[in-house]
Amino acid sequence: MDTAKVPTQEDLRALQRHRLTRYFIIDTHQSSPAQADALAEQLKQNPLVEYAEFEPRAEGMHQDNGQPDASVSRQSIPDYTPRQYYLQGPQPVPPYKIGGVNAVEARSIPGAKGAGIQVISSEIDHWAYDHVDLPPPNIEKSEGANVDEHDTASVGIIASKENNFGTTGIVPDARVGYLEWDPEWLLQMAQQLASGAVMQLGVQYDYSPINKIGCIEDCLMPLEYNTPTRDIIAYTVKERGIHVVLAAGNGNINLDHPGFDGEFDRNRFDSGALYAGAVDPKTGLRASYSNYGKRVDLFSWGANVTTTYWSEENPTTLYTHTYAGTSSANPIIAGVIAALLGAAHAHGLGIRPPWEINALLVATGRPQINGNDNEIGVQPNVTAAIKKMLADNTDLPPAGRLALPEEVKSDDTFEARVYAESPSQKPLTYHWDSAGFIPPEGTGDRLSLRAPLVDADVQMSIAATVSDGTHAITLRETITIKAQPGQGNCGNTLAWDAGKTYSTSGETVSYKGMVYKQNYWSINKPPDEYSADYGKEWFTGTPCP
Structure with a gap:
């Protein structure tokens, strides 16, 4: 990964904790498929290479776009907010079986409209910057992205303007920026943003086929199925303090499938990002296309979502009532997080870390109507979450987390923070x-x-x-x-243990290819540094037999 702009040693160590100085990108665009495959196999045989994979195909989720409402005159846009059921209270409005995220009530709470909060929408193409109901981007990283209806719909959910027509976003006072989806650009944007920003990643990867789980086509996976992307997201959340929401994906795939061998088990690895699943509002149950599993934290509306829209014929005043998929659930949840952060800021609570906000939303959310909260998590209730956050943050103990590498080599030095x-x-x-x-x-x-x-x-x-x-x-x-080859025991001689108290005269240990015999009581005295023929904690070592 490109770390040329990293200004400090601490920043470099943060990248190292997430392996981001160990990735190399090889351009195979000029190679034939056979040549590219041969190169990949050659790399996999190299003992210095831990992992080699072709970059997966990013899929822009355009099947979720819905249909435009073309019946409205451009000169007279109705007030569509009564149709934004996903923003209303928990009580369902017929014919729907699910309520909303309670954002309308939350707007009465100071800060909950997102003032001062930076939200980044990262998709394949960008929203209609000239739409009458949308703000222009305050920050943008793009190289050739086009305008499209998908991001126009996503940003409308988050931050469409509060006026007397069209829709109103969950956080109409937030600052909104655009990032053209690219893993390396995500890393660069993360280094640019301040802690407390929010990112919604409205992209999925097509890994078809995934034979180990029996998926042949439309194997649409969350972005973290790709290891480099996963590590960048973990860096973004854990080191930069940025709140990341990513679409669980539209593949109807069980992320707990045994074929994944625990790849989505957060007890093995947790980037700190939130996965957004989708519910069918007409049944109150998981939408048939939504990926699912214990790693999916939160869900929201996956159909019949009213928001802003775009077409070449009408680029500035169009709306839809049928935005759908994990595409629509993702920005709803991103907007909810921004509302919580805005309320925290307005009430003097400072920047709240991702792990705290995630836990608040899960604790105050509601499961599907069948009570299942292990399939796609719970639907957030932003008003309840804000009230709990304000009530809980009174003379509280510190909150935090450790940043450690996943693994280190025996006898290597590493940084912990x-x-x-x-x-x-x-x-x-x-x-x-x-x-x-x-x-x-x-x-x-x-x-x-x-x-x-x-x-x-x-x-x-x-x-x-x-x-x-x-x-x-x-x-x-x-x-x-x-463990590393050449280190550790010599035959049956155990390796020296830095945390053990050595009090048995003559006890032997192995260390760096040598055998040492104890002389004096010691703890945390490396034998190669504290050994001599006499007078030291260890006698002079001898080579392993």
Whole structure:
């Protein structure tokens, strides 16, 4: 990935924590399919290459576009807000079996219209900047994107103007920008934005066929099925503090399918992004096309969504009542997040981190009418979430998370960092518990650590206690230590353990291809540094037999 514009060592370390300095892009546009396949196979055989894959085809979800309402005169646009059922209260309005996200009521709460909040819509093409009911972009990264109806509909849901005609967005006071979808550009935009921004990623990947799950065609997957994209999104959320909502996809695919081997198990990997599923408002149940699984956090309307629209014949005053798919659910949820962030800002709560907002929306949301909240999550209730956020943020302890690499090599050095905030803006102190690593303790919001030598891959935990002087929380994450050839034991001699107390005279350990015998009591004394023929914690080492 392009890291040429990274200005500081800390920024570089943040990229390294998400492997983003380890990717290389090879242009195969001038190669034949056979040549490209041969190159990919050659790379996979290289022991220095961990992963090689062709970039998947980005699919713009245009099947969700719906139909334009062409019956309205351009000189007299009606007020369509009564038809924006997805913004109304939880009580369904017949013939629908599902209510809305309660955004209309939330507008009476200071800040809930999104003032001061930056929202980025990232799609294949951009919205109609000249539409009478839409704002122009305040920030844009694009190279040849066209105007289209899909993003016009998405941005209308989020931020169409509050006036006496057309539609009104969930956060009409928010600032809206456009990012032409490209993983590398997503990384660059993430580095440009401030914490607390919101991104809606209205794109999916077509991976057809996916034989391991029995999908032959229309295997439409969420963006995080692609490993480099997943790592960029994790960096965006965890390092930059940006709220990311991505479409779960329109493939009717079970993301918990055994064939995925836990790729969407958030206990194994969680980028911090929210997946948006879609419900059929006429049944109140999951829409037949929506991907599903425990990784899908939230859902909203996947059909009959009234919003702004575009066509070549009418580029400035068009609307639709049939926007659909996870395409429509995604911007609804992005708008809800922006409303929460705006309310937090207006009430002096500062920038609320993604993990806190995600948990609030899940805790206050409502499942499908059959009570199932494991298939596509819950539908957010923005008013309930705001009220809970305001009630909860009174003399609260700090909130935060640890940023660690997923895995490190045995005996390698790596960076760990804690991101934390005090809801009451109190100064924070930090204490690290990194037993088994070097050093075993530390202070400050970041720590440089060396992994222990291990004989086999092992999972270890690192914790940081954050205190505001009154309250304290302990954050803990697990990291995998990967054994390396040539390290570890010599025959049956166990590897030296940095966290173990060595008190048995003559006990032997292996370390970096040598065997050492204990002389004095020691803990966290690497044998290669603390050994001699006499007077040291370890006797001089001998080569492994």
